[in-house]
Amino acid sequence: MRLDTHDHDRDGAGLKHIYPVVSRRAGGLSIGINLNPNNACNFRCVYCQVPELVAGKAETCDLDLLEKELREFLEWVLNGDFMESVVPEGSRRLNDLAFSGNGEPTSAPNFDETVTLVGRIMEEFSLIGQAKLILISNGSLCEQEPVQRGLQSLNQIGGEVWFKLDAATSSGQERINSYTGGLARVKKNLAACAGTAPTWLQTCLFSMDGEPPGREERAAYLDFLRWTRAASIDLSGVLLYGLARPSLQPEAERLAALDKAWLEAFAEEVRTTGLEVRVSP
């Protein structure tokens, strides 16, 4: 195995729950924690890179297996030859551990226990404060009690959430994410999330059928951000990212990456809301 920033193969390490990624966003090694080996998600994003994505949720995670895989993998990364033999020079640092799998991680019925477990192992490996713990989520279940418990644990161990918001209109969310819960529900989930753990909004931007996000969608997005300010929802900032790898969904042919200048121009508009913005073209 040899990793580069284009290789996000979740079977790369031959493990069920753990996969390594050299992240262009992070500038180092990210250890992915996949709670959805069944490729099931309650969203269906047009740009999703999960192969054979199915509608559904994660199964209950086998905590013993997750613990065994994470311990052995961390041993290899921190005390073995993983970095030298697998990771390209210049990226040989452990940046983060990320709940980011082939579906929505918070849909695992024992998601909260997985966070507690990962936090305990990070503590044993002296990683708290050294490597970030990130939950990459579509945010749609954040109001639920078991997810709230997981977010509380995440907060206690210094973790953060990247909460997906690809459009700020109900129609845009339906078109991009096949999410039909409506914008009011998104607002409630975001308030519940950001009220419990540090939260970044993450937004994937691309053109569809040759058209970048239109004026109305962009205005709605900026309005949404202004609403978070007015509603005292404390966001860490906004992550704007482009299409780096091809979609594995039927819409793949209709999507194209936006150029860096477009993303940077939109980032400038977003900064007028007073929020920090990071761009990953």
Ligand code: SF4
């Ligand atoms: S939320 Fe993530 S895993 Fe689910 S469909 Fe969207 S991109 Fe894929």
